[in-house]
Amino acid sequence: MRIPETYLLSAGAALPGPAVDNAALARRFGMDTLWEQWVDVFVGTRQRHLCVDLATGELRSNLAELATTAAQQALKSADLTPDDIDVIVMSTATPDQLMPATVNVVADQLGVNDLPTYQLQTGCAGAVQALDVAQALLSTGRHRTALVLGGDVCAKYFDLSLDLAALPPAQLINVVLFGDGAGAAVLSSEPGPGRVVIRRLLNRLTGRGRAPGHVLDWFGLADRDSLRPAAAEDYKAIEESVPRMAGEILRELLDDLGWQDDDVDYLLPPQLSVRMTSRIVDQLGLPGALEVSCISETGNNGNALPFLQLERLLRRMAGGDRAVGLAVESSKWLKAGYALEKL
Structure with missing residues (x-):
């Protein structure tokens, strides 16, 4: 169907x-x-x-x-x-x-x-x-x-x-x-001229058997004096895994849609830090795609970031433009991504 x-x-x-x-x-x-x-x-x-x-x-x-x-x-x-x-x-x-x-x-x-x-x-x-x-x-x-x-x-x-x-x-x-x-x-759900259609959405848990790469703890009255840190990251694991996972997300999105690398006009990469984003963009190998990033001005604000990128993207897209966005969650290693096209 x-x-x-x-x-x-x-x-x-x-x-x-x-x-x-x-x-x-x-x-x-x-x-x-x-x-x-x-x-x-x-x-x-x-x-x-x-x-x-x-x-x-x-x-x-x-x-x-x-x-x-x-x-x-x-x-x-x-x-x-x-x-x-x-x-x-x-x-x-x-x-x-x-x-x-x-x-x-x-x-x-x-x-x-x-x-x-x-x-x-x-x-x-x-x-x-x-x-x-x-x-x-x-x-x-x-x-x-x-x-x-x-x-x-x-x-x-x-x-x-x-x-x-x-x-x-x-x-x-x-x-x-x-x-x-x-x-x-x-x-x-209503079509209209010049609208941006969501061509593909990808969400997948891939962390079975893997230790979390990022933990945010919650403390109640019984354990509020715990010595566990409230927030911690395994940054080395993130450095090793996120670029590879971003490449896998991109390839799956493009393959599912039948898009070629040069069909992508805009790339919205994962936004953990400026240095890692630059590394990921270089490894993805989409030289014809314009990068849409905001991490250097906003820091990593988690669930807000893709929307900040989308706000910037929508101001730029013209009819026929295609965009791909990628997100990797290190907490339990999730892959996520989307593909858009402006009619």
């Missing part, structure tokens, strides 16, 4: 506060200029946006507020209102609370009610997973318009009293890699 086509109408994004550059991080945590240079050389991220005020430790905004702003931008770009939404799907690794689900707080802030909502607990593959769920819901014919959200607020994992010089690399890297933000997209 042929699955009805789904169209990407618009995307929106929201970033908290002023940008925090590497020099500001170095000053706040008492690190020397050599540390700042290390970040520039080996990570490449120049700045990020944080919900926490580094001077006071106060949280200035939360995920629901950011996601609501991103949703409003996406709806405005699609020339729609919240009343036009039939279903909402959200992905995040860092919800504001375990309950109520952040997606429902966003729905309340948008002023909508009496519609289905879904929240996925996931990491860097989450935005594509949310798009996949939304597409499946639209394909049933019961809904016409879906609002898809993704975002993370990693700054709440910051311990501003830490001595960064004493941290092992697996924990230190989290301070410089990540930022906060939220994104949104509007999907429709």
Whole structure:
């Protein structure tokens, strides 16, 4: 049975506060200029946006507020209102609370009610997973318009009293890699001239028997004094696996669609860090595709990143253009990707 086509109408994004550059991080945590240079050389991220005020430790905004702003931008770009939404799907690794689900707080802030909502607990593959769920819901014919959200607020994992010089690399890297933000997209089941059609979505767990590459822990009253770090990465495993997995995702998408390398006009690569993104792009070997990245300005804000890329992409695409987006989640090694074409 042929699955009805789904169209990407618009995307929106929201970033908290002023940008925090590497020099500001170095000053706040008492690190020397050599540390700042290390970040520039080996990570490449120049700045990020944080919900926490580094001077006071106060949280200035939360995920629901950011996601609501991103949703409003996406709806405005699609020339729609919240009343036009039939279903909402959200992905995040860092919800504001375990309950109520952040997606429902966003729905309340948008002023909508009496519609289905879904929240996925996931990491860097989450935005594509949310798009996949939304597409499946639209394909049933019961809904016409879906609002898809993704975002993370990693700054709440910051311990501003830490001595960064004493941290092992697996924990230190989290301070410089990540930022906060939220994104949104509007999907429709209704065709129209000049719309961007989703040609393919890929989501696959591939981590059976593998140790997690990225862990975000949660502490309750019984274990809040645990000595386990709240966040940790096996960055060496990520360096070894993510470029290879990105290549596998690309090849599968192109093979399934019958597209050749030179059919791709835009490439939206995984966005872990500037240096790794550059390495991945070089290895993928699509010299004719224009790269759409934002990692150097936003840091890795998890579930928000693909939407930030899509917002930039949609402003550039012309009729007949094709784009491929890739995402790799190291938490339990997930492959995700999508292919788009503007009619």
